[in-house]
Amino acid sequence: MRPSFGPMLGTPFEYGVIALEEARLTWNKGAAPGILSRAARAFDDAARAGDVGGEVGAAVSRALAGDTEGATRRLYESIARHPNEAGPYVALGVVLLRESDPLAHAQRAAWALCAARDLAPQVGFIERELAVALCASGHFMSALQSARAALALDPEDLDARLWTALLRLYFGGDSSASTALVELAEEADNQLRAPIFWLGAAAGLYARSDFQEARIALRRSIAPMKVGYEPERPFVDAARRWMREVRGFGPGVAMAPDRWLRDVGGASSDYVRARSALTALRDACAKDPERAVAEGVSTLEVEAVISEMEARTRRGMLDWAARLLLRGFAEAFLPLRQYLEPPPYEGFAAMGLVLLDG
Amino acid sequence: MTRPTPPWLDPRPPWEEPPPESLCAEAGLTRDAVPVVRLLSVPSNIPELVALRAERFVPLYGEGATRAEATRALANLVLALGERADVRGADHALALSTHKSLGVRPLELLAHAVRDGQAPALYAEIAIAYSSLLGASDLQRESVARLFEHSTDAAHEARLAITMGGGDYSAWREHYESLRKLPSSPAVRVARLWFEWVLARRFSALDQLHAMVGEAELDPASVWLAESAFFVQGEDHSRERLVSQAERVMTPVAKVIPRVMAACARDLVEGVRTPLSLRWKHLRAAAAKDHAAAAIRHWLAAATAQLDDDDESSGEALSPEPSRAATEARTAAGEFLLDWFVGDRDAREDVDAYARRIVRVYHRLRGAQVFARAMRELAPSAPSTPEEQLLWGKGAKR
Numbered sequence: 001m002r003p004s005f006g007p008m009l010g011t012p013f014e015y016g017v018i019a020l021e022e023a024r025l026t027w028n029k030g031a032a033p034g035i036l037s038r039a040a041r042a043f044d045d046a047a048r049a050g051d052v053g054g055e056v057g058a059a060v061s062r063a064l065a066g067d068t069e070g071a072t073r074r075l076y077e078s079i080a081r082h083p084n085e086a087g088p089y090v091a092l093g094v095v096l097l098r099e100s101d102p103l104a105h106a107q108r109a110a111w112a113l114c115a116a117r118d119l120a121p122q123v124g125f126i127e128r129e130l131a132v133a134l135c136a137s138g139h140f141m142s143a144l145q146s147a148r149a150a151l152a153l154d155p156e157d158l159d160a161r162l163w164t165a166l167l168r169l170y171f172g173g174d175s176s177a178s179t180a181l182v183e184l185a186e187e188a189d190n191q192l193r194a195p196i197f198w199l200g201a202a203a204g205l206y207a208r209s210d211f212q213e214a215r216i217a218l219r220r221s222i223a224p225m226k227v228g229y230e231p232e233r234p235f236v237d238a239a240r241r242w243m244r245e246v247r248g249f250g251p252g253v254a255m256a257p258d259r260w261l262r263d264v265g266g267a268s269s270d271y272v273r274a275r276s277a278l279t280a281l282r283d284a285c286a287k288d289p290e291r292a293v294a295e296g297v298s299t300l301e302v303e304a305v306i307s308e309m310e311a312r313t314r315r316g317m318l319d320w321a322a323r324l325l326l327r328g329f330a331e332a333f334l335p336l337r338q339y340l341e342p343p344p345y346e347g348f349a350a351m352g353l354v355l356l357d358g
Numbered sequence: 359m360t361r362p363t364p365p366w367l368d369p370r371p372p373w374e375e376p377p378p379e380s381l382c383a384e385a386g387l388t389r390d391a392v393p394v395v396r397l398l399s400v401p402s403n404i405p406e407l408v409a410l411r412a413e414r415f416v417p418l419y420g421e422g423a424t425r426a427e428a429t430r431a432l433a434n435l436v437l438a439l440g441e442r443a444d445v446r447g448a449d450h451a452l453a454l455s456t457h458k459s460l461g462v463r464p465l466e467l468l469a470h471a472v473r474d475g476q477a478p479a480l481y482a483e484i485a486i487a488y489s490s491l492l493g494a495s496d497l498q499r500e501s502v503a504r505l506f507e508h509s510t511d512a513a514h515e516a517r518l519a520i521t522m523g524g525g526d527y528s529a530w531r532e533h534y535e536s537l538r539k540l541p542s543s544p545a546v547r548v549a550r551l552w553f554e555w556v557l558a559r560r561f562s563a564l565d566q567l568h569a570m571v572g573e574a575e576l577d578p579a580s581v582w583l584a585e586s587a588f589f590v591q592g593e594d595h596s597r598e599r600l601v602s603q604a605e606r607v608m609t610p611v612a613k614v615i616p617r618v619m620a621a622c623a624r625d626l627v628e629g630v631r632t633p634l635s636l637r638w639k640h641l642r643a644a645a646a647k648d649h650a651a652a653a654i655r656h657w658l659a660a661a662t663a664q665l666d667d668d669d670e671s672s673g674e675a676l677s678p679e680p681s682r683a684a685t686e687a688r689t690a691a692g693e694f695l696l697d698w699f700v701g702d703r704d705a706r707e708d709v710d711a712y713a714r715r716i717v718r719v720y721h722r723l724r725g726a727q728v729f730a731r732a733m734r735e736l737a738p739s740a741p742s743t744p745e746e747q748l749l750w751g752k753g754a755k756r
Contacts, residue, residue, distance in 0.1 A: 237677070240676050241680065245661045245683075248658060248663075249661075263657075264653060270562075270652070277641055281592075281634075281641060284634070291634060296638075297634055309645040316653075317650040324654055327682075327683035327687070
C-alpha cells in the first residue's frame with residue numbers, strides 16, 4: 001500500500017509543496033502553466049529564510065518547468081552551503097537525469113546520488129536512481145548492486161525491477177530476464193505507468209524472438225506522442241533508434257552458443273584464427289617437448305591462454321552489449337520518462353520536501 | 359643547371375673556426391694539428407676525434423648539393439663500414455650528418471635543390487640511406503628524411519624512412535597512423551600490412567601479405583620485410599628465406615661495405631634465434647586483444663543495414679545516425695588502443711623487441727639498395743678525386 005504524505009511545516013515552504021503537489025497531480029507532458037512558477041516563488045521565500053528545503057524546492061520547481069541549467073546551478077550552490085544535507089544531492093541527481101541528453105550528465109548524476117546515499121542510506125529511491133545513473137554512465141556492476149539494493153528495500157519497485165531485468169539480460173546474459181521485462185509492462189498498466197515500461201518490454205520481446213510483438217510494444221511505448229508533432233519527435237526517434245540497435249544486436253543474448261561465432265566475427269575473425277593458431281602451437285609443443293621447453297613454451301600455458309582468451313571474450317561481449325543497449329536504453333527511456341512523468345512522491349521525500357508515513 | 363652556393367661558405371665556413379684551446383690542450387695537441395675532417399680516417403686517430411668534438415668537419419652536403427658531395431657521403435660510408443673500418447667508424451660517420459652551427463641547413467639546401475630540379479633525387483636518397491646504413495635512431499633518421507618528404511622524386515624513400523619506425527620510443531601506433539595516410543605504393547602497403555600483422559596481430563593482414571608477395575612487383579627489401587612477418591607465423595623454412603633474401607640485397611654492396619652485413623647479421627641472429635618462443639609471444643599478445651569488440655562492430659553494422667524497414671508508427675524515415683550510446687561504443691570499439699596495447703606486457707615487449715630489430719635491418723637493406731644504385735649511377739668514366747678512387751678505383755679494391 002502506498003504511504004500517505006504531507007508537507008513539512010513552515011508557511012512559504014508549505015505553499016511551495018502544495019503547488020508542487022498540484023503540478024504533480026495535474027502533470028500531462030508537463031505541469032499546467034503557472035503552477036510551477038507559484039511553487040518556485042513560495043520556495044524562494046522559504047529559501048530566503050534559510051531553509052534548505054526551500055532551496056531544493058526552488059531548484060526542482062525550475063527544473064520541472066524546463067530550466068535545468070538554472071536548477072543545477074542553484075543546487076550546486078546549495079550543496080556548497082549545506083554539504084551534509086542529502087536533499088540537494090538527491091535533487092541534483094534527479095535534475096541531471098531529467099536533462100534532454102542524460103548520458104552527458106549521467107556521471108555527475110551518479111556522483112550526486114552516491115553522495116546522497118552516503119548521507120541518507122537505505123533509501124530506495126536514491127538507490128534506484130543511482131542504479132539508473134550508473135547504468136547510463138557505463139558502470140554496470142555498480143548499477144546492478146544499486147538496483148538490487150533498491151529491490152531489497154522495496155521488492156515491488158517497478159523501476160528497480162526494470163533496471164535489474166535489463167542488467168540481467170544484457171550485462172548478465174540471462175535470457176530469462178526477457179520474460180520479466182514483458183511482465184513488468186503489463187504490471188505497470190495497473191499503476192498507470194505503462195507507456196515507458198513498454199520500451200523495456202520491446203527489448204524483452206525481441207530477445208525472445210517475438211519480433212512482431214516487439215514492434216507492437218515499441219508502438220505502445222510511444223503511443224502518447226502525437227504523430228508528426230515536432231516537439232515530441234526527439235522522444236519517438238530516440239526510442240526507434242534504440243530499437244533499431246536492439247534489432248542489430250539480434251534476438252537472444254550475447255555469447256549464446258547459437259550466435260557466438262557470428263558475434264565474434266565469423267570463421268576468419270582474429271579470435272577464431274588466434275585460437276586455432278594457439279591450438280596448432282600446442283600440438284607442435286606436444287610433438288617436440290624438448291624444443292618447447294628450450295624455448296620457454298609449455299603446453300599447459302598454451303592451454304591456459306586459450307581458455308583465458310575465451311573467457312575474456314565472452315565477458316567482453318557482455319560488456320559491449322551493455323555499453324550499447326543499456327546506455328542506449330537510458331538515452332531513450334529517461335527523456336521519455338521525464339516528459340511523461342513528474343518525479344514520484346518518494347523522490348520528493350528523499351529530497352526532504354515531504355515526509356512519508358509508513 | 360645552376361645550383362645555389364651555400365651562404366655559409368663565404369667568407370669562411372664554420373668548420374674552419376679554430377678549435378678551443380682547452381680541447382687541444384686536453385689531447386696534448388696544438389691548434390694547427392687539428393685537421394678539418396672531410397673524409398674519415400681508417401683507423402681513427404686522436405686529432406680526428408678532437409676535430410669531430412670541435413665541430414671541425416664538413417657535414418653531409420656541407421659544400422652544396424653537388425655530385426662531389428654525394429660521392430663524399432658514399433666514400434664516408436665506405437670508410438665507416440668498410441672491411442678495415444674503425445670500430446667506432448659508424449658513430450663518427452653519423453656525427454658528420456649535421457654540424458652544430460649549421461643544423462640541418464645543408465640538407466635543407468639539398469631538399470630545395472632537389473625540389474627545384476637543380477639536383478637529382480638520388481642525392482636526397484643518399485642522405486637518407488646514409489643514416490639508415492649507419493643504424494641511426496628513429497629520431498635521427500626521421501629528422502633527415504623529413505626534409506625530403508615534399509620532394510616529389512625522393513618522397514617515397516623519405517616517407518618510408520619516417521613512418522617505418524617507432525621502436526625507439528614505443529611509438530608504433532603513431533608511426534602506423536602516419537603510414538596509413540601515405541599514398542599507396544607496393545612498399546608502403548607491405549609496410550602497413552607488416553605493422554598490422556606483427557604489431558596489431560590482425561590475421562587478415564597476413565593473408566594480404568601472402569597475396570602481395572605472390573603478385574606485386576616488390577623491391578627486395580620489402581620482400582624481406584614480408585618474410586619477417588611470415589617468420590612470426592612460424593612458417594616452414596622462413597628463417598632460411600629471411601637470411602638468403604637479406605644476403606641477396608646485400609650482395610651488390612657486400613664487398614664495399616661489409617660491416618653492414620655484419621650489423622644486419624647481428625640483429626637477425628637475435629631476432630630469429632627462438633622462433634617457437636616468438637610465435638608463442640605473438641599469439642599470446644594476439645589472444646590478449648579485446649576480441650569482443652568485433653561483436654559490437656558487427657551489431658552496429660547490422661543495425662545500419664536494417665534502415666530500410668525503419669518506419670515505426672510515425673511513417674517517417676528515421677535518420678541514419680546512431681544513438682549517442684552507439685556512437686560512443688563504436689568509437690571505443692574502433693579505438694586503436696584495443697589492437698595495439700594488449701594487456702600481456704611481457705609478450706608484447708618481446709614482440710616489440712623483434713619488431714625493433716626487423717625495422718633496423720629493413721632500413722639497412724633499403725639503404726643498401728640505394729647505395730648500390732648510387733654506385734651504378736654516379737660511377738665516373740675515370741675516377742679522379744680521392745673519393746672516386748676510394749669508391750670505384752684502387753681505393754675500393756684495397
